[in-house]
Amino acid sequence: MTELVNKKEPGNVIRLWDLWQEKEGDSSHPVMYAQAIRAYNDLRQLEKPIELYEALQSAGIRPGPILLRPLIENAILRRKPSEAKKFWDMLLEQDVDVRPGLMLRMLYVFKDLGEHKEIVAIYEKLKTQPDTVIDQTCKKIIDDSLRALGKAVEKSGKKDVDFEISKFWSFVKHERSDNARMLFYKLLDSKAQLPEDMYAKALELSVEAQKYEQASALYRQICDKGFEITIDIVHNMIKAYVALEKAKLAWDLFSGMKDMGLTPNADTYKIMVSHARLRKNSDNAETYFGNILMFGTIPDPETYLEMIQLYADLGEAREARNYLDQLIKLGKADVSAYNVLFGCYGGKRYQQAEALYQEMVSKQVSPNVQTFEIFIRNFVEAKKPQLAAQYLEKMSEFGIEPSEKVYEALLEMYCILGDEAQATRVFEEMKACGKASKTATAYNHLLDLYSTKGNSAKFEEVHQFLGKTNVRSSGDTFATMIVMYAKEGKIKEVEELYQQVLSKKVPLTAKMLSAMAAMYAKAGDEKKANVMSETMAKNGFKPTDDLYNGLVEMNFSDKNYDKVEELFNKMEAEGIVPDARVHELMIRVWLIREEWKEADILFKSMAQKGLTPNADTFNTLIDVNLEQGMRGRAQAIEQQMEAKGIKRVLKEEAQKE
Numbered sequence: 001m002t003e004l005v006n007k008k009e010p011g012n013v014i015r016l017w018d019l020w021q022e023k024e025g026d027s028s029h030p031v032m033y034a035q036a037i038r039a040y041n042d043l044r045q046l047e048k049p050i051e052l053y054e055a056l057q058s059a060g061i062r063p064g065p066i067l068l069r070p071l072i073e074n075a076i077l078r079r080k081p082s083e084a085k086k087f088w089d090m091l092l093e094q095d096v097d098v099r100p101g102l103m104l105r106m107l108y109v110f111k112d113l114g115e116h117k118e119i120v121a122i123y124e125k126l127k128t129q130p131d132t133v134i135d136q137t138c139k140k141i142i143d144d145s146l147r148a149l150g151k152a153v154e155k156s157g158k159k160d161v162d163f164e165i166s167k168f169w170s171f172v173k174h175e176r177s178d179n180a181r182m183l184f185y186k187l188l189d190s191k192a193q194l195p196e197d198m199y200a201k202a203l204e205l206s207v208e209a210q211k212y213e214q215a216s217a218l219y220r221q222i223c224d225k226g227f228e229i230t231i232d233i234v235h236n237m238i239k240a241y242v243a244l245e246k247a248k249l250a251w252d253l254f255s256g257m258k259d260m261g262l263t264p265n266a267d268t269y270k271i272m273v274s275h276a277r278l279r280k281n282s283d284n285a286e287t288y289f290g291n292i293l294m295f296g297t298i299p300d301p302e303t304y305l306e307m308i309q310l311y312a313d314l315g316e317a318r319e320a321r322n323y324l325d326q327l328i329k330l331g332k333a334d335v336s337a338y339n340v341l342f343g344c345y346g347g348k349r350y351q352q353a354e355a356l357y358q359e360m361v362s363k364q365v366s367p368n369v370q371t372f373e374i375f376i377r378n379f380v381e382a383k384k385p386q387l388a389a390q391y392l393e394k395m396s397e398f399g400i401e402p403s404e405k406v407y408e409a410l411l412e413m414y415c416i417l418g419d420e421a422q423a424t425r426v427f428e429e430m431k432a433c434g435k436a437s438k439t440a441t442a443y444n445h446l447l448d449l450y451s452t453k454g455n456s457a458k459f460e461e462v463h464q465f466l467g468k469t470n471v472r473s474s475g476d477t478f479a480t481m482i483v484m485y486a487k488e489g490k491i492k493e494v495e496e497l498y499q500q501v502l503s504k505k506v507p508l509t510a511k512m513l514s515a516m517a518a519m520y521a522k523a524g525d526e527k528k529a530n531v532m533s534e535t536m537a538k539n540g541f542k543p544t545d546d547l548y549n550g551l552v553e554m555n556f557s558d559k560n561y562d563k564v565e566e567l568f569n570k571m572e573a574e575g576i577v578p579d580a581r582v583h584e585l586m587i588r589v590w591l592i593r594e595e596w597k598e599a600d601i602l603f604k605s606m607a608q609k610g611l612t613p614n615a616d617t618f619n620t621l622i623d624v625n626l627e628q629g630m631r632g633r634a635q636a637i638e639q640q641m642e643a644k645g646i647k648r649v650l651k652e653e654a655q656k657e
Contacts, residue, residue, distance in 0.1 A: 013039035116145035266295040277310040317344040380413040415445035451484040479512040486519035510541035518550025
């Protein structure tokens with residue numbers, strides 16, 4: 001029955017009670033009666049407990065604490081304060097410890113009865129229970145009773161503060177650090193006078209909770225109040241300053257210890273190793289590490305890890321490995337120490353990382369998800385998809401599921417390699433297992449891949465997916481989408497995206513602006529094309545090949561041949577190689593002007609630049625050379641044409657078509 005009561009199954013309790021009654025008859029067992037009363041209370045069958053109590057009285061059984069507590073609760077539920085008081089008095093007569101929760105409930109009972117003395121008596125009992133939290137309503141009941149009896153309400157008096165201080169230390173004793181820390185700052189805000197040791201302990205708790213700014217502010221108060229600065233306070237503040245990357249403040253505190261009458265010890269130097277890592281000062285770190293040994297103390301694993309991380313940050317893998325080996329000899333090297341060194345072996349040094357991995361596993365140190373994140377990222381940098389796949393299998397062997405970072409790295413790798421199928425597979429898997437990236441970087445790679453491949457359907461799918469997530473699109477995201485839609489001439493979509501860029505104050509890029517200018521140019525909208533060109537200039541961007549290509553197309557369509565020539569020359573002057581299409585348009589300009597020699601020179605230069613003319617350009621040039629009586633040149637061009645598998649179309653046939 002007790003188990004069912006604890007599980008809040010009062011209906012089943014009563015069924016068991018009825019069975020027990022049938023079996024035992026008139027036998028009266030206080031525990032069973034108490035459980036039945038509680039169950040009836042929970043079911044709000046509030047008259048049944050009174051019947052049971054009367055049955056016990058008839059049997060001459062005096063109720064003990066186990067029965068009186070649920071009877072008091074029953075009386076409170078029935079709003080019978082006098083009965084609740086009767087059972088309460090019976091409980092107190094038996095000289096038992098009363099739970100704070102029941103005492104708080106009785107405050108309301110005595111309030112209804114106007115029993116101020118009883119309320120104050122309960123308050124005195126509550127003050128001996130430092131873990132009890134008295135809410136505002138109960139505090140008001142107590143204060144009203146104190147006033148009614150002509151007693152001072154100790155709203156911010158010494159007794160109340162002492163009570164709160166004892167509660168603070170009780171929280172500390174029972175390792176309820178967050179409760180203790182929050183209580184301290186609440187008292188501090190109320191301007192209560194608190195002892196020095198409480199300040200020091202609260203500072204320690206703030207650092208433990210990684211509330212470094214809070215700790216820093218409290219330290220200033222400790223100094224302002226002239227409290228003694230102990231070595232523990234110094235240690236905690238150096239930790240806080242290191243975590244806040246305030247290296248100078250940490251150093252000033254350390255170097256000022258002598259003036260405070262404090263002597264650094266082994267713990268001081270352990271903390272200062274962290275400071276040296278922050279400053280990337282290996283000389284100081286080695287000195288501090290040596291000082292720890294001089295105290296006859298073996299540095300703890302965290303200090304070794306700081307040294308490994310320091311040399312890893314400096315790119316000195318050999319020194320990092322030296323400290324890892326020392327930690328291995330002590331038998332205290334865990335996966336986090338190995339992971340730091342794995343990070344040193346990026347790019348082409350992945351083979352060293354693999355060798356260390358085998359060594360780690362042979363020492364019965366199991367990898368974790370961070371291990372595989374590092375390895376797969378290294379293989380991405382080295383462009384080794386096969387190895388990335390192998391380590392993905394190893395993850396599975398250790399029962400570790402791929403994390404978001406693993407998926408991001410794989411997606412980036414396949415996108416860089418241009419493997420559309422694998423990139424799509426990873427993207428679908430990310431979504432299916434709820435590990436979709438929360439940053440835009442991975443999606444930028446995917447959008448760029450689909451844009452390059454011209455896969456507008458998949459591009460649109462990723463775009464729509466991003467719109468349904470909380471991923472904040474970066475400038476690259478918008479640029480890629482604008483470029484893709486601009487290529488397809490989707491002016492409406494491009495303009496909607498551009499408005500988002502402006503409203504969200506996303507940094508403009510040359511890529512997006514030139515794509516838009518080229519789009520407008522190809523659409524024949526000279527005004528908007530010029531606006532985009534001017535925007536590029538205002539933002540310090542030089543025109544790109546996309547922009548020039550679009551402007552050349554627009555001006556050629558408008559028969560503005562002088563402008564086409566000007567743009568072509570400008571591209572070459574700025575080191576931008578015009579593509580095959582722009583060359584073809586420029587050749588047509590020369591042909592229209594009947595400047596055959598210029599057209600021929602430009603045509604010859606295309607081969608030198610690795611550009612292939614289209615069929616129209618080949619045919620036109622052959623016809624022009626034939627008309628000019630330059631048969632040898634015409635034949636040479638025709639041979640080039642045939643070598644590239646382009647069919648010759650005679651002028652008469654072209655005219656018939």
